[in-house]
Amino acid sequence: MPPRHRLSPADRRAQLLAVGSRMFAARPYEDVLMDDIAQQGGVSRALLYRHFPSKHALFAAVYQQAADRLLAKTKLDPADSLVGQLVQGMDIHLDYFVANRHAVLAANRVLAGDPVIQTIMTDELDALRARLLAVLPLADESARPTVSAVLKSWLVFVQILVVDWLTEQTCSRTELRDICVGAVLGALRPLLPAHLVPNWP
Known part of the structure; x- marks a missing residue:
């Protein structure tokens, strides 16, 4: 997992969007897991779900x-x-x-x-x-x-x-x-x- 850095909520959301964008581009939708996005983003599952309550919500964003x-x-x-x-x-x-x-x-x-x-x-x-x-x-x-x-x-x-x-x-x-x-x-x-x-x- 990449090292965690303290970011503002807006910057963290933008960072997770960038990670999600890369993963949805690289894999079929059904193969993208929120656990993997959290790991690639260097955040906990709880923090990821605080920004995006579901994979669908992240994909829509x-x-x-x-x-x-x-x-x-x-x-x-x-x-x-x-x-x-x-x-x-x-x-x-x-x-x-x-x-x-x-x-x-x-x-x-x-x-x-x-x-x-x-x-x-x-x-x-x-x-x-x-x-x-x-x-x-x-x-x-x-x-x-x-x-x-x-x-x-x-x-x-x-x-x-x-x-x-x-x-x-x-x-x-x-x-x-x-x-x-x-x-x-x-x-x-x-x-x-x-x-x-x-x-x-």
Whole structure:
């Protein structure tokens, strides 16, 4: 067990989140034990459970932190090209999904019916949809509800496709990204000015 150091409650929680994040990334959800997290964190079981009353609570906190960081990294700017922003956003998310395969599969399969985890994912998708909608130059403002619905459906499509890819990997990562980008460009083409939606790839 690593030596214990006295930390503030906030710093200790952050440290345990970091340990949990590494372990949920390295192992399937069912193989992660709170005893191991306490040992790796250099704390007692009692202290770990004081911060996180269950493995589920720890995983939810880890996944919420990851969602917040992904949103912070996903920069959308109306001055940039639509394709460039979509490619960048997909690459940022794929980097996380590949590095944290076990955590992503746990959230989308093992805990697929869990309301806390589903709320985290739904909130992130809603935030991404709102950001995309805010930077898209609509040819007609009346198209906004339709574009919003297209983006919502596309984000769910990407989520399902990426989770399947993490288990099967029937194509390369670049092909996966290009499929996802091409899907939304094709769906948006009738709704946006033609010069903003190029053929892809």
